[in-house]
Amino acid sequence: MRSGTDVERYTAKVRDYLRRQPHNLALQKVRSGKSLTPADLESLEELLARSGAGNPEYMERAIANAQGLGRFIRSLVGLDQQAVQEVFAEFLGERTATASQIDFVNLVISHLTRHGEMDPKLLFEAPFTDTAPQGPTQLFAPEQTRRLVGVIRSISDSAGAATA
Template sequence: MTTPMLETLRRHLRDLVKLIEKHHRKPLYTDFEDEIGSETGVELPGFAEAGDFEKFRAKTRAFLLEHQDNTVIHKLRMNIPLTATDLDELERILSESGLGGPEEIARAKEVSHGLGLFVRSLIGLDREAAKQSLATFLKGKTLTANQIEFINLIIDHLTEHGAMDAALLYESPFTDLTPQGPDGLFTSTQIDELIDTLEQITATALVPPCSQQITA
């Protein structure tokens, strides 16, 4: 039993909770008088900027889709590994585009765990590239109809979002096909291969530590 499997079970049970017989309790009454003090403004770091960051995401996505012929953006779309120079170039492009300042770019890196993954999440993977990324996993396997549909759902997600966390395999729409997620269709060895494949796809938008320059 895994945490994602328990989450799937919880989702299936939540619609049945309303059928549990309710125990009647005597109402409790209070006689307190509310007192409202003077109004004080409170700033919550990170919350006030949410709208601005979403605007930055939207503008950046439109910009990237118009510049898919750029070498670095093309690499991200086609699942070609990036270099440290590519990431520097990507940051330069976004900085000079005027879409956002250093704060927005820094936040983009933080929320997506890297600028490459941030851009990939906006433009997705080319569908043929997404299919090709799973070619090694599929090689030599004879799949059932449900297994093929499961793989197609993964390709759909990669095409739209550019990368995929393995935990999502245990959520809808995958659990709509099989409540146990991949555990209901594949062997444990095959699941490990599938997870490794998803991690490799994510890794192409990152730069391995050994390839990053270290300065004194």
């Protein structure tokens, strides 16, 4: 599958290029988990075009596979750990958290920092089930579990463009 390899090579080149652009404001918003505006997305498109990483077809395919430009970029650069910790500090601060709850949330933070987004279904798979074999419902009350999923979704969704 040559085209798959080419897209992977393109993705690696773009990832390397983006890591060398720490002052780009739109890229900073992606890493901090802030919502993107249409202007931010334009800036990111220009950044990709300037990367010289390869064929525009690879870029289009990679963006389609990631379900959008913001999500593609975030999958490459991840999220700033401090920004994610701040969001979850509010969640954990609502009630006194147990050590197991904190460990579980730290796993979520680690996943989001590395991957930039998360499908809440993963909460019921390893490594999360190593801490709570039945998933978050074993550690959190139903309302807390819903809030946890809501926080994860809001962080993941922030890589998409704002509609206004």
